Amino acid sequence: MSAPDNVIKLHADAARPSPRPHFCSTCAFSDACCSEGYQDNAVAQMRALLVDEVRTLQEGEHVFREGERFDAIAAVRAGTVKTYVVDREGREQVLDFYLPGEVVGLNAIHPDIYPCNAVALDTVVLCSFTFARMRELAGVMPNLRDRLFRLLSQDIGKAALLAGDYSADQRMAAFLVALSRRYARRGLSASRFNLSMSRTDIANYLRLAPETVSRVLRRLRGQQLIEIDRRDLRLLDLPALSALAAPVLR
Amino acid sequence: MSAPDNVIKLHADAARPSPRPHFCSTCAFSDACCSEGYQDNAVAQMRALLVDEVRTLQEGEHVFREGERFDAIAAVRAGTVKTYVVDREGREQVLDFYLPGEVVGLNAIHPDIYPCNAVALDTVVLCSFTFARMRELAGVMPNLRDRLFRLLSQDIGKAALLAGDYSADQRMAAFLVALSRRYARRGLSASRFNLSMSRTDIANYLRLAPETVSRVLRRLRGQQLIEIDRRDLRLLDLPALSALAAPVLR
DNA sequence: CGTTCTTTTGATAGCTCTCAAGTCGCGTGG
DNA sequence: CCACGCGACTTGAGAGCTATCAAAAGAACG
Numbered sequence: 141m142s143a144p145d146n147v148i149k150l151h152a153d154a155a156r157p158s159p160r161p162h163f164c165s166t167c168a169f170s171d172a173c174c175s176e177g178y179q180d181n182a183v184a185q186m187r188a189l190l191v192d193e194v195r196t197l198q199e200g201e202h203v204f205r206e207g208e209r210f211d212a213i214a215a216v217r218a219g220t221v222k223t224y225v226v227d228r229e230g231r232e233q234v235l236d237f238y239l240p241g242e243v244v245g246l247n248a249i250h251p252d253i254y255p256c257n258a259v260a261l262d263t264v265v266l267c268s269f270t271f272a273r274m275r276e277l278a279g280v281m282p283n284l285r286d287r288l289f290r291l292l293s294q295d296i297g298k299a300a301l302l303a304g305d306y307s308a309d310q311r312m313a314a315f316l317v318a319l320s321r322r323y324a325r326r327g328l329s330a331s332r333f334n335l336s337m338s339r340t341d342i343a344n345y346l347r348l349a350p351e352t353v354s355r356v357l358r359r360l361r362g363q364q365l366i367e368i369d370r371r372d373l374r375l376l377d378l379p380a381l382s383a384l385a386a387p388v389l390r
Numbered sequence: 391m392s393a394p395d396n397v398i399k400l401h402a403d404a405a406r407p408s409p410r411p412h413f414c415s416t417c418a419f420s421d422a423c424c425s426e427g428y429q430d431n432a433v434a435q436m437r438a439l440l441v442d443e444v445r446t447l448q449e450g451e452h453v454f455r456e457g458e459r460f461d462a463i464a465a466v467r468a469g470t471v472k473t474y475v476v477d478r479e480g481r482e483q484v485l486d487f488y489l490p491g492e493v494v495g496l497n498a499i500h501p502d503i504y505p506c507n508a509v510a511l512d513t514v515v516l517c518s519f520t521f522a523r524m525r526e527l528a529g530v531m532p533n534l535r536d537r538l539f540r541l542l543s544q545d546i547g548k549a550a551l552l553a554g555d556y557s558a559d560q561r562m563a564a565f566l567v568a569l570s571r572r573y574a575r576r577g578l579s580a581s582r583f584n585l586s587m588s589r590t591d592i593a594n595y596l597r598l599a600p601e602t603v604s605r606v607l608r609r610l611r612g613q614q615l616i617e618i619d620r621r622d623l624r625l626l627d628l629p630a631l632s633a634l635a636a637p638v639l640r
Numbered sequence: 641c642g643t644t645c646t647t648t649t650g651a652t653a654g655c656t657c658t659c660a661a662g663t664c665g666c667g668t669g670g
Numbered sequence: 671c672c673a674c675g676c677g678a679c680t681t682g683a684g685a686g687c688t689a690t691c692a693a694a695a696g697a698a699c700g
Binding site: 225227228229233235246247248249250255275278279280282285286288289290291292293294295296297298299300302303304305347348386387390 | 475477478479483485496497498499500505525528529530532535536538539540541542543544545546547548549550552553554555597598636637640
């Protein structure tokens with residue numbers, strides 16, 4: 141196949157004391173590795189098998205662009221990735237944001253080309269996985285295979301959330317609560333974090349006008365539900381926000 | 391692994407003359423079977439391996455209900471299946487319609503319970519696939535494995551279409567054009583077919599009020615784009631409809 | 641043939657978009 | 671250090687599209 145020397149090299153590399161916990165803790169495939177029955181530095185071998193490349197991108201750099209031939213999926217390790225398309229009127233449609241521990245590019249498997257653009261919103265670290273190799277490994281690693289199935293299945297209903305016809309306030313609350321939960325799962329604060337995306341990005345994601353986003357945030361601030369300065373966000377009343385978002389998040 | 395006895399039994403069963411072409415032509419997994427390297431009645435063996443049960447449902451009967459434990463996915467062979475959820479205000483949200491050749495239940499893999507309801511809109515014939523077995527077979531049948539990956543990947547972007555903020559006319563045109571294409575792929579007429587869903591279903595799917603659906607259809611009829619009587623639909627100007635739907639369908 | 645649900649039609653209100661202007665923050669260059 | 675300029679964000683006023691409320695017409699059912 142490809143890059144066997146690379147594998148060997150990395151295997152040798154893995155013989156050294158393994159930085160596994162530090163490196164893999166935020167990886168979407170960590171459980172696929174770690175519960176595969178291997179342990180300790182064997183996990184590092186697994187990582188060497190799976191991870192094709194570790195990349196660092198600066199703000200504005202693209203992970204991939206629409207129309208490029210699909211070759212790899214990528215697990216975000218740090219930073220935020222935004223996927224979007226541009227319709228023929230030139231309007232940008234934000235499809236999703238990907239936080240550490242989440243996987244970009246799964247929607248490219250079927251068309252075999254990337255159906256959207258993916259760009260770094262800040263400094264991003266990600267692990268690339270050549271999908272052809274991953275697909276083969278899925279044949280011999282049941283846990284990896286199941287992990288892939290679940291990751292794919294998980295993404296199916298993802299966009300359904302903002303497909304509903306909810307008010308701008310409900311959608312914004314749902315967006316903030318969802319972010320909070322995703323940050324919390326990663327071990328960060330659920331009540332205070334920095335928005336890595338612009339108001340316009342949020343607007344394009346929630347299918348609102350940027351002005352509406354601004355107005356909604358002011359409204360939520362007026363209700364003492366949030367406190368926001370620039371991109372520094374504090375969720376003052378998570379229960380109330382959750383209640384507001386409840387119809388959207390189901 | 392598991393169920394070897396079952397496999398053997400089914401192999402024996404499959405030794406009989408196979409009705410493959412008739413039976414498999416509209417199956418979502420036909421290519422996974424037929425391109426696996428097997429031929430003729432070996433395909434029937436494959437089918438016997440894969441297909442858990444062939445079911446016929448009458449209008450209103452459910453394939454599965456929200457919250458039930460996930461056990462199987464189902465390929466629609468005839469009829470139309472609607473998936474939906476009911477939010478806490480009692481409003482029905484239609485998630486998708488499934489025509490012959492399409493697969494229901496893929497979004498249940500991750501949560502391991504069905505996240506929505508699936509109901510027959512007319513007389514439906516479908517093949518059930520026990521997912522646990524399918525997952526195992528995916529380990530030894532590369533084509534089946536890849537087929538599953540692609541089916542899953544395909545569904546990810548599916549709902550993104552109506553997530554955009556388009557006008558009611560654009561969304562309706564996109565809906566009709568998409569239906570036309572899906573029927574055409576199945577070998578049916580692309581310009582005339584019966585809507586198997588009610589106006590209310592369409593409204594809940596497109597996130598419009600039923601009244602709006604009615605008005606939009608009248609508008610499209612007035613523009614000589616369609617002709618519609620009850621649920622008998624004729625697309626009079628497919629190019630114009632496609633143009634109208636273009637921003638939505640991308 | 642009456643009942644019931646679906647669909648259609650009309651009038652009104654409300655939410656969000658659009659257009660427009662102004663403010664703020666920040667990097668650049670004088 | 672400060673003025674400038676650019677972009678992001680905020681704020682305001684008005685228009686448009688769709689939802690809502692209300693009611694009637696039509697089809698399907700027993």
